[in-house]
Amino acid sequence: MTRAMAALALLALAGCNMAPHYERPAPPVPPALPSGEAYAVQKAGAAGLPWTQLVGDARLRTIIERALANNRDLRATIANVEAARAQYRVQRAAQLPTVTADAGASLARRNGTRQDSYSADIGFSAFEIDLFGRVRNLTESALQTYLASQEGARATRIALIAETATAYATLAADQELLALSRQTQASAQRTLDLTRSLNAAGLAGKLDVHQAETTVEQATSDVAANVTQVAQDRNALDLLAGGTVEDALLPVSLDSLTAGVARVPAGLSSDILLQRPDVLQAEHQLKAANADIGAARAAMFPRISLTSAIGVASSALSSLFSGDGFTWSASPSATLPIFGGANRGNLDYSKAQRDAYLARYEGAIQTAFQEVADALARDGTIDAQQAAQRRLVTASAQAYALAEQRYRAGIDTFLAALTSQRALYNARQSAIATDLALVSNRIRLYRVIGADQ
Numbered sequence: 001m002t003r004a005m006a007a008l009a010l011l012a013l014a015g016c017n018m019a020p021h022y023e024r025p026a027p028p029v030p031p032a033l034p035s036g037e038a039y040a041v042q043k044a045g046a047a048g049l050p051w052t053q054l055v056g057d058a059r060l061r062t063i064i065e066r067a068l069a070n071n072r073d074l075r076a077t078i079a080n081v082e083a084a085r086a087q088y089r090v091q092r093a094a095q096l097p098t099v100t101a102d103a104g105a106s107l108a109r110r111n112g113t114r115q116d117s118y119s120a121d122i123g124f125s126a127f128e129i130d131l132f133g134r135v136r137n138l139t140e141s142a143l144q145t146y147l148a149s150q151e152g153a154r155a156t157r158i159a160l161i162a163e164t165a166t167a168y169a170t171l172a173a174d175q176e177l178l179a180l181s182r183q184t185q186a187s188a189q190r191t192l193d194l195t196r197s198l199n200a201a202g203l204a205g206k207l208d209v210h211q212a213e214t215t216v217e218q219a220t221s222d223v224a225a226n227v228t229q230v231a232q233d234r235n236a237l238d239l240l241a242g243g244t245v246e247d248a249l250l251p252v253s254l255d256s257l258t259a260g261v262a263r264v265p266a267g268l269s270s271d272i273l274l275q276r277p278d279v280l281q282a283e284h285q286l287k288a289a290n291a292d293i294g295a296a297r298a299a300m301f302p303r304i305s306l307t308s309a310i311g312v313a314s315s316a317l318s319s320l321f322s323g324d325g326f327t328w329s330a331s332p333s334a335t336l337p338i339f340g341g342a343n344r345g346n347l348d349y350s351k352a353q354r355d356a357y358l359a360r361y362e363g364a365i366q367t368a369f370q371e372v373a374d375a376l377a378r379d380g381t382i383d384a385q386q387a388a389q390r391r392l393v394t395a396s397a398q399a400y401a402l403a404e405q406r407y408r409a410g411i412d413t414f415l416a417a418l419t420s421q422r423a424l425y426n427a428r429q430s431a432i433a434t435d436l437a438l439v440s441n442r443i444r445l446y447r448v449i450g451a452d453q
Helices: 002-014 058-070 072-093 134-200 206-241 254-260 270-275 277-298 341-408 414-449
Strands: 099-106 117-129 303-314 326-335
Touching: 058 072, 058 134, 058 206, 072 134, 134 206, 134 254, 134 277, 134 414, 206 414, 254 414, 270 277, 270 341, 277 341, 341 414
Parallel strands: none
Antiparallel strands: 099 117, 117 303, 303 326
């Protein structure tokens, strides 16, 4: 009866877990995503898109697939996940005894007499009996660290897709800016040639010539800057893709990307943010810190370990496995900290770490809410801005055409035509920037929602 009670007590202790009970903290953000004048009306339903549904442009899809296969930063992140999994497996193995087998022989002759001995045994050494959950909590901490690394890898993958798509769109925009600056340079050069001819004929002043020269030189400067920017954009795209991107895969136009990148649904509830990979990563880190508290508490109680073996021993190999050769041994030991200053410090450290990871988790949720809200605010207004910008280009083009006609007819000064030409140039540059903002914000919304599978 006494042995049965002792066994029950041992089982009860073996189920002891000194880690605090974990409950997911309440999200420190409103339950619904924001609404108002800046925001488009959102529909209820699933939020986010897989990247294969986000990107319809075939060229861009090919480059993203290359990036996912070849990008070195992503490879390093995946290697870190494998390392975390291996560390978890090492720590999990500590919950079970390591069984070893040993065999030996000693052959000697002393004073004309053979003194041989043979042995064979199997057992385990220094196996900790986890009465207070120290090893279990260390294993749980390693598991949560591994899961956090997995979510980190998923966040890196989503970021790589978004960065590659944004770099591709930026290249498309800068190619259009380069084409625009070259068109403006050619147009300004024709205007300068005409003005010089008029000046030579006495029909235009030297001031008109110099004013025309300023437009040519500004456009020439812009051409040089845009050539550099396009080259740098290609370098950035090559780095993301993990190799050289051939000309056949370069973007056709920014307009084609507007149709080739889908709008991402955001839903109505902010609960989607709890599934964002960086938020899940922060929660797994919080759970690991919670388990570390349990391990630190258990370290303040006795640690019991056991070394044991069973086997056979004999002075003759032929009788090694006979019944008379059976041996066994058991060596239990217990360690109890008497002065617990270090253990108390470790416990306080674990609690402080848990509080820090809690703050990081809540901060990750708040950051996610702000990023999604900002992207939704841009999404709710960009269509109106794009439409207005295109009307501005049309109006500027008409104004420039009229101003040039009036100048050639001698009704207005050259300055009026020059001002209209510059206004048209600026309006076209702004239109390209607005088109890029539209595409980039769709990609950003995909990234900040983080619901890719």
